[in-house]
Amino acid sequence: MSIHHDGPCPRLSCRTGSWILYLERNNGHRPSACSKTNGVSTWTVDQVLALAPDDASVSAGKELASASKWVLVGVSNVAVWGEAKGSGTRPYQTAIDLREVAYKCSCPSRKFPCKHTLGLLLRHARDEVSQAETPEWVSDWLTKRAEPKGRDKAAGATDPKAAAKRTEKRWANIIAGIGECEAFLADAVSQGLTSMHSARSWNQMAARMVDAQAPGIARKLHKIAATIGVGSDWGIRAASEMGRITLVMEAARNIEGLDPGLASDTKAVLGIPMREDDLSEDEAVIDVWAVLGQTVEEEDRLTVYRSWVAGLGTGRWAMHLAFSVAGQAPSLRLLPGFAFAALAKFYPSAWPLRAAFQEVAPCQLGRPKGADWTEAQERLCDALSKNPWIEYVPVLLSDALLARLGERWYALDRNGAAFPLIARGDGCWKALALSGGSPCDLFGEWNGGELRLLSAVGEWGFASL
Amino acid sequence: MNLREMAAAIQIGSSRAKVDDFQNLPAELEASVEKKVLLEFATIDLMLRSGANSAQGLDPIPDSPSETRRVAVASTEPLLEALAEDSNAVIEWAREAEKRGLVAPPLALPGIIQAPKRIRGYLLPVLGQRGRWLAALMAIDLEEEETTLLEQAQADPARFRDFLAQEYEGMSWQQRADAIRCLAISLSHLDVPFLEAALNDKRKEVREAAYSALVQVLGSSQSQEISQLASPLLNYSKSMFRKSLQVEPPEPDSLPKNLPRSGNRAGFGPKALALYDVVRFTSPASWQESAKVSPSELMDMAGKTEYTDALLFGWMEAGLRFGDREWIDATFRHVRQAGFLMDFEHWPLLVRRVSERVFDEVAFAKLDAGELGPFLVSVGSNRGGPLSPQLSTSIARALPLMPSSHVAWRELGYLLDISALGSLSTPDGADDTLTKNLDRLRKTVDLRARLLRSLESL
Numbered sequence: 001m002s003i004h005h006d007g008p009c010p011r012l013s014c015r016t017g018s019w020i021l022y023l024e025r026n027n028g029h030r031p032s033a034c035s036k037t038n039g040v041s042t043w044t045v046d047q048v049l050a051l052a053p054d055d056a057s058v059s060a061g062k063e064l065a066s067a068s069k070w071v072l073v074g075v076s077n078v079a080v081w082g083e084a085k086g087s088g089t090r091p092y093q094t095a096i097d098l099r100e101v102a103y104k105c106s107c108p109s110r111k112f113p114c115k116h117t118l119g120l121l122l123r124h125a126r127d128e129v130s131q132a133e134t135p136e137w138v139s140d141w142l143t144k145r146a147e148p149k150g151r152d153k154a155a156g157a158t159d160p161k162a163a164a165k166r167t168e169k170r171w172a173n174i175i176a177g178i179g180e181c182e183a184f185l186a187d188a189v190s191q192g193l194t195s196m197h198s199a200r201s202w203n204q205m206a207a208r209m210v211d212a213q214a215p216g217i218a219r220k221l222h223k224i225a226a227t228i229g230v231g232s233d234w235g236i237r238a239a240s241e242m243g244r245i246t247l248v249m250e251a252a253r254n255i256e257g258l259d260p261g262l263a264s265d266t267k268a269v270l271g272i273p274m275r276e277d278d279l280s281e282d283e284a285v286i287d288v289w290a291v292l293g294q295t296v297e298e299e300d301r302l303t304v305y306r307s308w309v310a311g312l313g314t315g316r317w318a319m320h321l322a323f324s325v326a327g328q329a330p331s332l333r334l335l336p337g338f339a340f341a342a343l344a345k346f347y348p349s350a351w352p353l354r355a356a357f358q359e360v361a362p363c364q365l366g367r368p369k370g371a372d373w374t375e376a377q378e379r380l381c382d383a384l385s386k387n388p389w390i391e392y393v394p395v396l397l398s399d400a401l402l403a404r405l406g407e408r409w410y411a412l413d414r415n416g417a418a419f420p421l422i423a424r425g426d427g428c429w430k431a432l433a434l435s436g437g438s439p440c441d442l443f444g445e446w447n448g449g450e451l452r453l454l455s456a457v458g459e460w461g462f463a464s465l
Numbered sequence: 466m467n468l469r470e471m472a473a474a475i476q477i478g479s480s481r482a483k484v485d486d487f488q489n490l491p492a493e494l495e496a497s498v499e500k501k502v503l504l505e506f507a508t509i510d511l512m513l514r515s516g517a518n519s520a521q522g523l524d525p526i527p528d529s530p531s532e533t534r535r536v537a538v539a540s541t542e543p544l545l546e547a548l549a550e551d552s553n554a555v556i557e558w559a560r561e562a563e564k565r566g567l568v569a570p571p572l573a574l575p576g577i578i579q580a581p582k583r584i585r586g587y588l589l590p591v592l593g594q595r596g597r598w599l600a601a602l603m604a605i606d607l608e609e610e611e612t613t614l615l616e617q618a619q620a621d622p623a624r625f626r627d628f629l630a631q632e633y634e635g636m637s638w639q640q641r642a643d644a645i646r647c648l649a650i651s652l653s654h655l656d657v658p659f660l661e662a663a664l665n666d667k668r669k670e671v672r673e674a675a676y677s678a679l680v681q682v683l684g685s686s687q688s689q690e691i692s693q694l695a696s697p698l699l700n701y702s703k704s705m706f707r708k709s710l711q712v713e714p715p716e717p718d719s720l721p722k723n724l725p726r727s728g729n730r731a732g733f734g735p736k737a738l739a740l741y742d743v744v745r746f747t748s749p750a751s752w753q754e755s756a757k758v759s760p761s762e763l764m765d766m767a768g769k770t771e772y773t774d775a776l777l778f779g780w781m782e783a784g785l786r787f788g789d790r791e792w793i794d795a796t797f798r799h800v801r802q803a804g805f806l807m808d809f810e811h812w813p814l815l816v817r818r819v820s821e822r823v824f825d826e827v828a829f830a831k832l833d834a835g836e837l838g839p840f841l842v843s844v845g846s847n848r849g850g851p852l853s854p855q856l857s858t859s860i861a862r863a864l865p866l867m868p869s870s871h872v873a874w875r876e877l878g879y880l881l882d883i884s885a886l887g888s889l890s891t892p893d894g895a896d897d898t899l900t901k902n903l904d905r906l907r908k909t910v911d912l913r914a915r916l917l918r919s920l921e922s923l
Contacts, residue, residue, distance in 0.1 A: 059904045062911075063890060086893075186499035192478025235472035243507030246500060373519045381515045388511055401525035410523055417519035429575035433599050436571065437528035448514025460538055463572050 048121040050333065053111050053324075057118060064119025065126070073123060074132030080124045081138045084116045094120050095138045097145060104141050170213050174270060177212020178249045181205060181221075185242050193238055199225035214252075216271030219299070220245050248389060261350030262387065268354075269389045274347060276356040283346035285355075287311035288363050289318065290339040292396060292443040293454030294464065301325060307334040308394045308443070308454070309355075310368040311344070317394050318344050318355035336455055337462040339363045350386040353393075367441070367457075370398025373417030376446050384448075392445035392452070395419075399439035402432050411442050411451060419446070423453040427465035434458035468509055475502060529598035536593070537567040540919040544569065547912055548576035553846065553879050554909065555580070556587040558916040565920060568593030578605050618647040629659070638668040645674040652682050664723050673725040677786055680746045688748075690721055695747040698740065701756045701766075708758065710766035712776070714740035737775040744779025749792040752780075760795035778809065785814050794823040801827045801840075813847040824848075825856050832863060838871030845876045857885035864906075865892045865899060874902045878909030883917060886910045 052058045063069070064084060071091045073082035079098055083091035084107075092107040094116040103117045113121075123129050134142075184205045188196050196202070202225035206218040220241055227238045251258060251266045258266060268274070289309040297304045305322040322333045334340075342360040346352035371379070376395040383390045397419070403410040409421040409428040421428055421444070431442060431453060440458040444451040455464050474482040479498055496504070537544075540558065547554045555577075562569070569577055569591045577588045578600045589607055592600070600607055618625040629644055636644065645663060648656060656678070663675035679687040700711040714736040720726070720743070727742055752763060760780070767776040777796065784792030797819040800812075816824075831840040837860065851857065861881060864872065881889075889910065891903045 055908065056901075056904050059907050059911075060891075063907075182500070185503060186497055189475050189499035189502055190478055190480045192481060193476045195478065233472075235476045236468060239472050239475055239503070239506045240510040243503045243505070243510060246503040247507040250504070377517060377519075380517075384511055384515050403523040403525050405523060410520065412523060412525055416521060416523070418521065418523050419519070426575045426579070429599070429603065430572055432526060432602070433571040433574040433595065436595055436598075437526050448517045458571070460536070460541075460571050463541075 045122060045125050048118060048125050050335065051113055051121070052118055053113070057111055057113075057115055060115035061118025061122060064115050065122035066119075067123075067128065069119065070123075072132075073120065073129045074134070075124060075129045076131065076134050079134065079138055079142060080120060080129055081135065082116075082120045082123075082129070084119070092116050093137055095141055096121060096124075097142060102145060170272070173211075173213045174252060177209050177214050177217070178252060180212075181209060181217060182246070182249060185246060188242070193228060193235060196228070199228070202228075213272075214270045216269045217245060217248070219271070244389070259350060261348060261352075264348040265350055265387045265389055268347070268349070276345070279345040279347060279356060281345070283348070283352055285311060285314055285316055285344045285346070286342075287313045287316065287344065288339060288341045289344065289357070290368050291334045291336050292368065292394070293445075294334065294336045295445075295454065305333050307336070308445075309334065309344075310394070310396065312339070312368055315369055316344075317353065318346070319353045319394070320355060320357065336464045351383045351390060353383075353390070368396055370396045370441055372397070372413040372415055373419065376419075377448075380446055380448050392447040395444060395446040395451060397442045397444075397451075400442045401439055402428070402435065402437070411444075411453075414439075419451040420449065421453050422450045423465055427453050430463065430465050431456040431458075434460055434463055468506075468513075471502065471505065526602065530594045532568060532594050534566055534568045534593055536570055537562050537591075537920060538570045540916060541570040541572050543912060543915040543919055544573040545576065547916060548573060548580060551581055551584065552909065552912060553584065554913045554916055555584060557850070557879070557913060558920070559588045559591045561917060561920055563590045567591065567920065569596060571595060574599050575603070578603055578607075618650050622651040622653075626656070626659075638666070638671055641666065642668070642670045642674045645671065645678055649674075649678040649681065652678055654682060654684070657682060657685050669725070672723070676723055676725050676746065680748075681787060687721075687723065691724070691743065691747050692751060694719075694721070695743050695751065696755065698743065699752065699756070701758070708762065708766055710763070710770055712740065712767075712770050712772045714772060714775075715743055733775060737772055740772055741775040741779045744776060745782040745786070747779075747783055748787050749780050749783045749789050750787070760792050761799065764795060764799045778811075781811055781815060785811060785818060790818075790820060793818050794820050798823055798827060801831075812843070813845075816844050816847040817849045821853050825853050828852070828856050829859070832859060837863065838867050841877060841880065842871070842873040844880065845873060846879060848880060851882040852880050854882045854884045857882035858888050861885040861888035864889070864903070865895060869898045869902055872902070874906055875909075878906050879913070881906075881910055883910055883914040886914055 049058055049061070052061060069085055071083040071085060074080070077098075079095055081093070081095040083093055086092045086107065092105055094103075094105040094107075094114075096103050096117060103113045105114045105116050107114055107116055109115065120129075184201075202221050206221035206225070209215070209218040209221060224238050224241050227234050227241065231237070248266060248269050251262070252270060255263050255266055264274075289311055292308050292310055294305060294307045297306070303324040305324070307320045307322070309318045309320060310316075311318065320334055324333075339362075340357075340360050341363050342357040344355040344357055347354040347356075376393070376397070379393045379395070383393050397411055397413055399414050401412045402421075403412055403418065409423070410418040411421050412418050423431070431440070434440065434456050435458040438459065440456055442451075442453060443455045443457075444453040446452075453465050455462065457463070479502065540562070544555065544558065546552075547558070559569075569588070574592070574596045577585065577592065577596065580588060585607075592607075597607075625648070629648065633641065633644065641663070645660065648660075660675045660679050660682075664672055664679075666672050666675070676687060679685050680691050682688060694715065698713055698715060700713070702709050702711070717735045717739040720739055724742060724746065727738060727745075730738060730741070733741060749760070753760060756763060758766075764777060764780070767773055767780075770776070777799065780792060781796040781800070783789070784796055793815065797815050800815075828837065828840065831837045841860070852860070857880075860877075886907065889903060889907050891900050895903070
């Protein structure tokens with residue numbers, strides 16, 4: 001299955017028009033029509049800068065995007081390379097594989113991508129790098145990259161018995177951890193949550209669940225630790241979360257008896273990872289996808305980007321997760337307010353939502369179809385009836401109005417039904433400023449109690465909130 | 466037992482709560498009471514979420530009035546970035562946007578309305594209709610009184626006078642003093658009776674503002690009185706080789722009743738203080754006319770008398786009061802050459818008003834002498850706008866050679882002209898401190914550049 005992109009590849013740098021969209025990176029599946037045409041880069045400066053692991057790298061990269069900093073540069077259909085002047089006698093050799101967006105640099109920096117890579121890509125984005133013959137050190141690297149990786153070789157030779165044994169061992173670990181966690185929660189109920197006010201015991205139990213290879217449960221325990229004693233209804237929120245954990249653990253114990261979809265969902269909630277390579281073609285959808293919202297959460301040294309995308313042709317919703325570890329840019333990060341054509345492969349689920357994208361090409365598109373209260377609530381009920389672990393569903397409210405009652409914000413759908421709103425910082429005020437009180441499109445995560453506002457589209461275009 | 470009662474029970478602990486509280490838990494589950502409670506919570510949570518009802522009958526927030534000016538929509542992203550950092554870069558942007566008749570983009574309005582007061586005052590002119598509508602909904606007082614007074618006085622002096630006639634009596638003393646300062650922008654003989662009445666105000670600040678305005682009205686009795694008092698104070702003698710100045714300070718008791726007195730001032734005796742009070746309210750041009758020498762020559766001569774400080778500070782203040790550019794430039798050049806410490810009261814205003822030519826002349830001299838860092842520290846944010854492109858570029862190139870601790874890095878980010886951005890490079894082998902400082906500096910200048918560029922596309 002592939003997507004064909006006819007004509008010149010769009011290069012859109014304006015983010016303010018309604019639903020004029022662009023993909024930040026394409027995860028190593030850059031369509032051939034877009035890869036490189038007559039020495040003209042399809043990268044934009046914004047795309048390059050979004051790869052930077054931190055602000056200092058942005059500044060340093062910009063500084064290195066000057067011709068005087070490079071001894072030589074060149075580009076081919078598959079790579080761009082250069083030799084940067086450094087403090088040593090030999091220049092640093094930098095190369096970027098444009099097909100799979102991989103980098104190589106001989107500098108000692110631990111940042112990834114380093115400032116030389118960013119500087120070179122910036123020059124490439126500005127079309128300052130001319131076609132040249134590929135040097136040997138670049139072609140050697142590209143050849144090595146094309147060879148099967150050690151892990152892949154090993155994967156091909158995986159012993160099914162050994163794999164089954166590993167799975168069995170993991171489940172034994174999880175079940176043992178579940179037993180301890182259940183006892184811990186029962187103790188908390190028996191002794192009273194007020195006597196377990198300290199976050200320490202919850203965090204210790206969370207650490208135990210990480211050891212038990214159930215990091216999903218650990219995340220929920222951390223969430224409870226942060227809930228206790230905070231806000232007037234913390235007891236209900238903490239107890240509900242504890243209830244959800246109990247229910248998930250009960251399901252994990254009986255996983256063999258669950259439907260395959262729900263079993264996958266249960267594994268996902270436990271935090272058992274699934275490789276993108278293992279996704280089935282059965283749940284694959286080709287569409288043009290609009291990125292409507294994104295949340296960014298920090299977990300220790302891990303940054304999680306959760307992006308919501310709407311299929312404009314099929315009306316299908318998808319959630320994309322990207323991870324960045326210790327300052328390194330994620331393998332694929334979508335930018336809210338942009339769109340792309342792609343093949344979405346959905347992770348197995350009773351209510352498939354999480355997807356991986358392949359065969360990506362940028363697009364310029366129209367307005368996604370919105371919903372009202374009834375449709376949003378029906379979507380949530382449908383999701384919960386199939387996957388009770390689901391926390392929220394994506395909802396785009398069309399022609400919504402904003403209302404306030406005291407300090408509380410509401411979004412009114414076209415029939416006047418009110419969604420209680422929450423937003424980060426002054427997000428609700430921003431939405432109001434954008435709409436000027438006129439109908440606008442509001443996008444957020446609906447959990448049945450509150451709509452967490454993530455973006456708005458008013459007369460002045462798209463805005464992440 | 467409802468959800469709230471059950472939550473309260475488990476906050477206390479099932480071991481302490483009454484057993485009756487848990488009697489309604491599902492009997493079909495073979496589990497402990499604690500587990501049944503948690504499963505009940507999970508079930509109720511699912512039921513509540515899937516059975517949620519919407520509130521009805523809420524009134525939407527009414528529409529904002531239409532915007533009459535163009536919206537600087539291309540500025541949205543850099544403006545949000547600058548507002549998030551409380552950066553002074555937004556002030557420069559707002560001045561430029563106002564000049565072009567633009568208003569702030571909608572997404573930036575909440576940030577502008579909630580900006581720190583030191584920034585917000587500059588942003589009010591670019592709020593536009595939607596911004597004012599939003600501020601009213603946010604119940605934020607924009608504190609526009611002073612701006613409004615100044616705007617009124619500049620836009621329509623006659624109408625401003627009518628406004629003062631009606632409102633002056635009800636104003637606080639700060640407002641009265643501000644109103645008189647605003648009136649001084651376009652003084653006429655018609656204002657003399659009002660200002661003379663203000664000389665009897667119970668607050669010193671109001672009296673001083675009124676006197677300061679009156680001495681600026683040619684032909685007013687205060688202007689004539691101070692000129693007569695000043696003329697015999699300085700005597701010049703000129704020979705082939707030497708010019709000199711004799712100073713005859715006034716007797717403190719002989720000063721007019723309404724002349725504002727400065728009270729104690731360190732290093733000033735009673736006569737020096739009296740001299741200073743006369744000089745600061747006397748038009749500096751009058752000294753020049755009678756001596757037929759330039760302000761610089763007068764200052765050089767004053768440096769050889771025992772009343773150097775009284776004369777220099779008096780001239781400086783008078784130059785600023787009467788808006789005399791030649792005297793402002795001369796005093797700026799003189800205090801820098803004479804190595805005055807920059808902690809005196811009028812230094813910030815002097816820095817703001819000095820001409821670019823003289824400022825650059827002094828700054829380049831400091832650069833050559835290796836004293837630029839401390840000089841720029843003393844300038845701080847007082848210049849009110851970027852330095853000239855030539856000076857900015859020279860500073861940018863010199864920065865890596867200056868000790869980091871001698872540079873006011875934060876202020877410099879707003880002092881440099883954006884054309885210097887290309888000259889701000891980190892040299893090979895720079896230490897961590899210099900690298901970080903240069904990174905931050907580049908970031909600030911780059912943000913300003915992006916903000917200003919965003920206006921060019923409109």
